[in-house]
Amino acid sequence: MHSLELTKPDGRALTLYSRAPLAPVDAAPSPFAEPLASKAHLRWHPLRGEWVTYATHRQDRTFQPPPEYDPLAATTDRDRPTELPGGDWEVAVFDNRFPALGGQGAADVPELHVATAAAAGHCEVVVYTPERTTALGALALGHIELLLEVWCDRTRRLGARDDIRYVLPFENRGVEVGATLHHPHGQIYAYPVVPPVPARMDAVAREHVQTHGRGPLEAMIAAERSDGARMLYAGEHAVAFVPVCARYPYECWIAPVRAAAQFADLAAAERADLARALKTVLLKYDRVWQRPMPYLMAWFQAPCDGDTHPGAHLHAQITPPYRTRDRLKFLAGTELAAGFFAMDALPEEKARELQAIEVELT
């Protein structure tokens, strides 16, 4: 992997990545000339026992720009700069102009009757490809492997910072899940604390190791492989399957077979197989209804807080919001208020539907 680090005129960082050596780039463009002058702050939620972040500059964020302007394409018109330069980069990462955590300038932290703090952390945008009209699943396997290496590199850099405890790469795909730009891209949130869901998963995994001698995902993968009913991809080093406890009808998980705790723990062969598993699921998704399947994809890994994390096992959970072709699964009373998920489809049925779709990996 080759990379090139640049700084945008408004002070934000940009890193270009490619499998081949990168030619020098003149300058990093930005649609924004002024440095971002505000920083988010955190407030403690005393009933839920968690932090909430407040970033009021986000009210102005880009929202479905007209079709002729793609801020994630390479700049072609100097009077209308995008976020990216031309050149031979394949994947690019830059600081989010509208960060929910971190940001430049002074934090305006109010004094309140709950604890408050400057919102340390960092938010990045990951552009998967210079081509705007493709999809992650349509990229070549080598390109997807590069993306896995990029996530690794970002996790390592962000995780090394003192103010960061957890790094989450994710993608919101489709207007149904609130994506505001169609160019294939994801995001990375680097948190100053281990957020509630990863914290819970960490505690549950730790207990599972104490009781069963291995983590819950490692146990699950062994069981799914021998059962087969919900498997979508069973490689030597990586798997994709509909989890037996799916909370969304088309939910899929993708993981290395071995319990690698973070991206950095993956060997090259594991990364290659993980790319195949991921591509398999994404290609199947888009053929279910012959249209791009919206989804939330989140990559969970061990916290980077310096502690040990028994049972940590890198994996992606992909959760499309549709129940059927025309019906969304709304999260309502029981899911949002109680945190108790209700499903009307069986994971086995959905797995059969996805298993029946043939895809070709290239």
Place this chain on the structure above:
Amino acid sequence: MHSLELTKPDGRALTLYSRAPLAPVDAAPSPFAEPLASKAHLRWHPLRGEWVTYATHRQDRTFQPPPEYDPLAATTDRDRPTELPGGDWEVAVFDNRFPALGGQGAADVPELHVATAAAAGHCEVVVYTPERTTALGALALGHIELLLEVWCDRTRRLGARDDIRYVLPFENRGVEVGATLHHPHGQIYAYPVVPPVPARMDAVAREHVQTHGRGPLEAMIAAERSDGARMLYAGEHAVAFVPVCARYPYECWIAPVRAAAQFADLAAAERADLARALKTVLLKYDRVWQRPMPYLMAWFQAPCDGDTHPGAHLHAQITPPYRTRDRLKFLAGTELAAGFFAMDALPEEKARELQAIEVELT
């Protein structure tokens, strides 16, 4: 409060409630003749450490019926029965025909490599009024007080069952949050376990009492009353306010001032003031954009599991899904995957907006 218990032809229970004595009712109608023959089952989610319920009969559930048929109105045509009889009832509660928990008949519990169980529990529909074209906030204060008494009665009955540990009354209002019927109504889910969010709030409250001598909501209400910046209703016995740690722009909480743990712990004067607080918020909501404000309203109370629950404090959290008139707040990567909420509006700004709307209580 007066009530009348009936049984529908398909075996489901119906209870009619009114402030005045109820005249006898011939029979309880049902749009369904056949008894419901399937029961949900639970599967353990080994990574999150929580149960998920699977109820495949829910795939057939009623979805925005044509405008001329309202299953929650009183039956007028014997050939087209609704869920409710005519008569002088003001609030009605019946067993959900499409329950995510419980149900009639045998449970079809599969054997899997994770723990499974029959989905004990109970799901009810609460019809707020026989009139289909009104809203909860438009009902008379006495009628809203009756509803608070109904929630109390349901909690007491359901909570007395051995297989029920937590009772959650909630309302999904508006197509934006997945409501399938427009007639004003809510639901009650009675869970066989304390679900993840109430379980977390219970643990956090317990710790708060140990450290600070009182529960977090009691402390918060005292601070909000003396601050005033986010208050919407400050009565002798009940309050409504935008929480300082709001996770949604128009989020409001409604609570008795005293830490009543459950509906059953409310005195009549507290119930009356709570009705005023609730009505105040709901009327304000519908005037923000001069249209019905969609929301999820959830009433949290102490679990009914026989344990003590220090710091438990009955309250409603109301979370409308809009950020602005035209933009929904999508829950995406950080909220759904990490459980870490990001806000672009300050609670103080939204409170000022809601404070400026005058409403009249009748």
